[in-house]
Amino acid sequence: MVRGQKPFRIVAVRADCECLQATLPKSDEPKSLYIVPVRFTGREKTGKITQIIRIETDLGKAVLELPVHGVVGG
8 A cells, every 4th residue: 555645646666576566556547545466476485585665656756665574485
């Protein structure tokens, strides 16, 4: 969930790893709240993962960085 004080558009969502795939919102209408689905595609290794998802908006040059932590079990 990404929330702002005023309506904005999400222009890009990027992850450090191909194992995380985010779906960019389809609407061009500015909103103050977005739900951005993120899908983890498993990998052969088990253990801890730590990655960063970066969300760019039309509100300026600041990029929202979201840490992602998880444990892949086998």
